[in-house]
Amino acid sequence: MSDNPQTNPEMREVRLVMPPLKPVVTNTLFAITVAIFLVQLATQSFMELDIPATLGMKVNALIAHGQVWRLITPMFLHGSILHVALNMYALFILGRGLEQYYGHTRFLWLYFLSGFAGNVISMLFSPHNSLGSSTAIFGLIAAQGVFVYQNRKVFGGNAQRALMNVFLVAGLNFIIGMSPGIDNWGHLGGFIAGIAFSWLAGPMLQPVLTHDPNGQPIATLADQRDQHDVYQAILIVGVVFIFLAAGGIYFYKPK
Numbered sequence: 001m002s003d004n005p006q007t008n009p010e011m012r013e014v015r016l017v018m019p020p021l022k023p024v025v026t027n028t029l030f031a032i033t034v035a036i037f038l039v040q041l042a043t044q045s046f047m048e049l050d051i052p053a054t055l056g057m058k059v060n061a062l063i064a065h066g067q068v069w070r071l072i073t074p075m076f077l078h079g080s081i082l083h084v085a086l087n088m089y090a091l092f093i094l095g096r097g098l099e100q101y102y103g104h105t106r107f108l109w110l111y112f113l114s115g116f117a118g119n120v121i122s123m124l125f126s127p128h129n130s131l132g133s134s135t136a137i138f139g140l141i142a143a144q145g146v147f148v149y150q151n152r153k154v155f156g157g158n159a160q161r162a163l164m165n166v167f168l169v170a171g172l173n174f175i176i177g178m179s180p181g182i183d184n185w186g187h188l189g190g191f192i193a194g195i196a197f198s199w200l201a202g203p204m205l206q207p208v209l210t211h212d213p214n215g216q217p218i219a220t221l222a223d224q225r226d227q228h229d230v231y232q233a234i235l236i237v238g239v240v241f242i243f244l245a246a247g248g249i250y251f252y253k254p255k
Contacts, residue, residue: 039052101223
């Protein structure tokens with residue numbers, strides 16, 4: 001394919017498109033998280049106890065006693081209206097775009113592995129109880145950066161600007177996370193898992209030239225990533241953080 005539009009006049013009229021994909025997983029995660037927060041508010045109002053948080057937040061000692069679901073459930077729990085609003089806004093903004101390129105299943109794995117990894121790192125390095133979907137959100141931020149970098153040739157001049165935005169957002173959020181009461185270790189764990197998974201399994205886009213019914217050229221973006229790479233990434237990231245979780249449980253378990 002020529003890089004010179006003068007030698008290939010057809011390419012001057014190519015339209016670059018991506019097959020439409022509704023953000024089903026993003027919308028479902030959004031709805032589930034908001035619904036659970038409403039249950040939290042209801043139990044606090046009528047029973048004076050946040051039952052979902054009591055049963056599901058990250059508590060190191062309880063995880064060590066076998067309540068390992070607390071490494072997953074915190075990503076669906078929040079401590080205030082502002083807390084859930086900020087995280088759901090981030091999920092809405094980042095999730096729709098990433099799911100478009102990742103597809104439903106791979107995006108769901110990215111979200112859950114990042115959230116799980118964030119809670120594992122938090123268990124290892126923070127003694128405080130914690131909850132919130134920001135562990136998974138930081139995985140999405142990391143995945144956005146890796147996605148743009150690995151497909152920088154496709155995005156052209158917009159890639160550098162997009163990467164700078166990702167670095168700025170990540171940096172500001174890590175700085176904010178240094179404030180008291182915020183679990184920055186969880187953020188870091190989710191960020192690391194997001195980088196690892198997206199680097200190994202993220203979409204590798206390649207324009208494929210086709211034509212529409214009117215004969216106009218269309219360059220459709222196709223993902224060239226092999227499905228085996230995705231399975232391998234799930235296995236590697238999952239096993240690493242399960243191993244770290246086992247170490248944390250052993251550390252906190254009474255001897």
